[in-house]
Amino acid sequence: xxxxxxxxxxxxxxxxxxxxxxxxxxxxxxxxxxxxxxxxxxxxxxxxxxxxxxxxxxxxxxxxxxxxxxxxxxxxxxxxxxxxxxxxxxxxxxxxxxxxxxxxxxxxxxxxxxxxxxxxxxxxxxxxxxxxxxxxxxxxxxxxxxxxxxxxxxxxxxxxxxxxxxxxxxxxxxxxxxxxxxxxxxxxxxxxxxxxxxxxxxxxxxxxxxxxxxxxxxxxxxxxxxxxxxxxxxxxxxxxxxxxxxxxxxxxxxxxxxxxxxxxxxxxxxxxxxxxxxxxxxxxxxxxxxxxxxxxxxxxxxxxxxxxxxxxxxxxxxxxxxxxxxxxxx
Numbered sequence: 126x127x128x129x130x131x132x133x134x135x136x137x138x139x140x141x142x143x144x145x146x147x148x149x150x151x152x153x154x155x156x157x158x159x160x161x162x163x164x165x166x167x168x169x170x171x172x173x174x175x176x177x178x179x180x181x182x183x184x185x186x187x188x189x190x191x192x193x194x195x196x197x198x199x200x201x202x203x204x205x206x207x208x209x210x211x212x213x214x215x216x217x218x219x220x221x222x223x224x225x226x227x228x229x230x231x232x233x234x235x236x237x238x239x240x241x242x243x244x245x246x247x248x249x250x251x252x253x254x255x256x257x258x259x260x261x262x263x264x265x266x267x268x269x270x271x272x273x274x275x276x277x278x279x280x281x282x283x284x285x286x287x288x289x290x291x292x293x294x295x296x297x298x299x300x301x302x303x304x305x306x307x308x309x310x311x312x313x314x315x316x317x318x319x320x321x322x323x324x325x326x327x328x329x330x331x332x333x334x335x336x337x338x339x340x341x342x343x344x345x346x347x348x349x350x351x352x353x354x355x356x357x358x359x360x361x362x363x364x365x366x367x368x369x370x371x372x373x374x375x376x377x378x379x380x381x382x383x384x385x386x387x388x389x390x391x392x393x394x395x396x397x398x399x400x401x402x403x404x405x406x407x408x409x410x411x412x413x414x415x416x417x418x419x420x421x422x423x424x425x426x427x428x429x430x431x432x433x434x435x436x437x438x439x440x441x442x443x444x445x446x447x448x449x450x451x452x453x454x455x
Contacts, residue, residue, distance in 0.1 A: 151187035153379070155212035155371065158202045160194040160319050162343040166401055167215060167272055167363060168192050170394030177386035182379055188213070198318040200299060207263045212371040215270055215363040218255075219300030226440040227258045228364070230449055232302035233437065234430045235423075237360040240395075242453040243271065247362065251449045256364065265372035268365040268387040272337040273398045274357035278350040279333025280326070283416055285354070286425040287311065296322050296331040303335075303359075306433050310426075322346060337361045339398060342405040347413045354416050358426060365391065 157175070161168040175188040196202060196211060199220040205211040207224075222228035230236070230251075237243045246252060247269040256266025277284050281293050291311035297303040299316040307314035315331055319340075325331045326349040334346060340361075341347055365387045375383065409415060418426075438446050 152185045154187045157213040158191040158196040158211045159215050165339045165343045166397035167394040170390040173393045174386045174390035177389050181382045194320050209368045218362045219298040229302040229437045230441045231362045234358045235427050245452045263369045264366040268391045270363040270391045272361040275335045275359045277335050277356050278353045280351050283352045286422040287429040294332040296334040338402045338405045347409040353413045356418050
């Protein structure tokens with residue numbers, strides 16, 4: 126009996142003749158794109174997700190990660206995921222808000238105050254509702270990842286309260302809630318792609334920016350910034366999503382593999398973030414003046430932020446916003 130009569134393909138037949146059976150071909154070959162540098166916590170978490178999926182699917186799913194904006198910026202990756210050119214992505218929720226207004230919730234300043242409030246909101250009913258709301262955008266929301274709290278840096282003056290931001294050209298995500306927030310603080314916000322920020326700061330196109338420690342460190346923004354204030358004003362969230370058709374084509378057992386692996390990746394990213402933050406901060410202090418935000422300064426920011434909640438309440442929906450505020454308070 127020939128090998129072909131055993132049901133083996135030509136490629137398998139050749140492999141058998143020249144060195145044994147190959148690995149089983151994957152049934153699903155997915156591209157996972159993001160903009161993060163490979164050493165950042167969530168880029169490492171994406172690798173952890175890949176390992177979990179490929180192991181627990183028995184090789185039936187193969188994940189091809191395209192990091193560091195190889196396939197474009199966050200908005201381009203979202204659009205490619207909607208079209209099915211990319212299958213998996215972890216875009217910032219701030220960028221997703223351009224496609225789904227409920228995502229404005231995650232950019233409201235001082236909503237989340239610590240890791241406990243973050244987990245109550247993101248991992249509970251509110252996070253689930255946000256993820257479910259992405260279905261009309263042709264996206265399957267699976268989990269909400271995060272990179273820690275965002276802090277402010279700039280080249281003009283130390284930031285001790287919202288008045289200190291007056292006139293400063295701040296780079297932000299292409300996210301309406303963040304742009305409105307900095308306008309309320311008196312700054313001059315400018316949306317700019319993540320990969321362009323270093324040059325923008327170096328050349329003075331923008332004078333400041335906001336990001337979590339890992340992003341400030343990996344992109345070396347601190348090298349071209351004089352001042353940093355630990356504002357922790359917003360938690361930097363990523364929505365772990367799949368193209369809806371790619372998700373629907375998975376059998377139920379593989380959907381569970383992907384869901385479970387997304388949770389492993391989420392928790393790994395948070396763990397890596399906490400492990401990295403103290404050593405990253407020490408390195409930043411070597412070239413940038415770092416200040417803690419005082420209690421008075423924090424209260425001034427919170428007071429100045431109230432109109433932002435009023436502006437975005439109808440878009441987030443009053444019900445979801447109230448539910449998030451209650452969950453955050455515990």
